[in-house]
Amino acid sequence: MTEKLTNLMTIVRDMKSAVLSYSGGVDSTFLLKILHLTNIRTLAVTAHSEITPHCDFMFAMQVVEEFGINHVVIKTDELSNEDFVKNNPDRCFICKNKRFRIISDIARSKGYTFVLEGSNVDDIMDYRPGKKAAEKNNVRSPLIESEFTKQEIRECSKHLGLSTWDRPSSPCLATRFPYGQRITKDLLKRVDQAEAFLKSLGLKNVRVRDHGGVARIEVDVDNMELLLDPQTRKKISEQLKTLGYIFITLDLDGYVRGSLNIRSSLNNGNYFLS
Numbered sequence: 001m002t003e004k005l006t007n008l009m010t011i012v013r014d015m016k017s018a019v020l021s022y023s024g025g026v027d028s029t030f031l032l033k034i035l036h037l038t039n040i041r042t043l044a045v046t047a048h049s050e051i052t053p054h055c056d057f058m059f060a061m062q063v064v065e066e067f068g069i070n071h072v073v074i075k076t077d078e079l080s081n082e083d084f085v086k087n088n089p090d091r092c093f094i095c096k097n098k099r100f101r102i103i104s105d106i107a108r109s110k111g112y113t114f115v116l117e118g119s120n121v122d123d124i125m126d127y128r129p130g131k132k133a134a135e136k137n138n139v140r141s142p143l144i145e146s147e148f149t150k151q152e153i154r155e156c157s158k159h160l161g162l163s164t165w166d167r168p169s170s171p172c173l174a175t176r177f178p179y180g181q182r183i184t185k186d187l188l189k190r191v192d193q194a195e196a197f198l199k200s201l202g203l204k205n206v207r208v209r210d211h212g213g214v215a216r217i218e219v220d221v222d223n224m225e226l227l228l229d230p231q232t233r234k235k236i237s238e239q240l241k242t243l244g245y246i247f248i249t250l251d252l253d254g255y256v257r258g259s260l261n262i263r264s265s266l267n268n269g270n271y272f273l274s
Helices: 002-013 026-038 054-067 091-110 121-125 129-136 150-159 185-200 221-228 230-242 259-264
Strands: 017-021 041-048 070-075 114-116 206-211 214-219 247-250
Touching: 002 026, 017 026, 017 091, 026 041, 026 054, 026 150, 041 054, 041 091, 054 070, 054 185, 070 091, 091 114, 091 129, 185 206, 185 214, 185 230, 214 221, 221 230, 221 247, 230 247
Parallel strands: 017 041, 017 114, 041 070, 214 247
Antiparallel strands: 206 214
């Protein structure tokens, strides 16, 4: 672990300057901390749009302010792109390709040497079209270069005193919809509100998969008992129905990273994201 951390800091220090695509998640916060520790010239860029969970955006703003790092928020409008709205398997590539182009333009205009993103080696094993967008735009992934796994990032984050060390992963809201289901502003807002309500009940790792009128809730298996409590179950059903869902279901398999990708292989090649 110490060797990997030393290697990561050497990789970053040699860059001299960098712009980080910053989401506020475990990986990008860890990388932001390393950039801060190496004291190279750094700019954090956070994208904000309808596909961003509101709580994640606010958290990212808070962290960057605490670090005292220069920060730029870019407004992206994925819903203006019909290819994105159609929600085909290349949806993530379309989003990330545009985002990295914008960030690369910012880096060039402000004289930064590299653009970075926070993928780790575990991400290589999952279906990640966004990684192709990073490669196309010459965006570097220092956590992959230094061979950090997600667990190692969490352990190092805890050692460095980062509050994100046990923060659940939180991909964009578009990942809550099966491919082929059109993505709209209202549906994104519905999912965001549904998940925010569930988190208010004490659930940390939760997904609301939107299947039209059906909300399929995924939580860690250890948290299922909370959802099955009669009073809590009633609250959840009532609240999610006010958001427009007709049926509220609980996935008995629980939340598994990449679960929709796994299911897609059994569904005639119709892929989903997690």
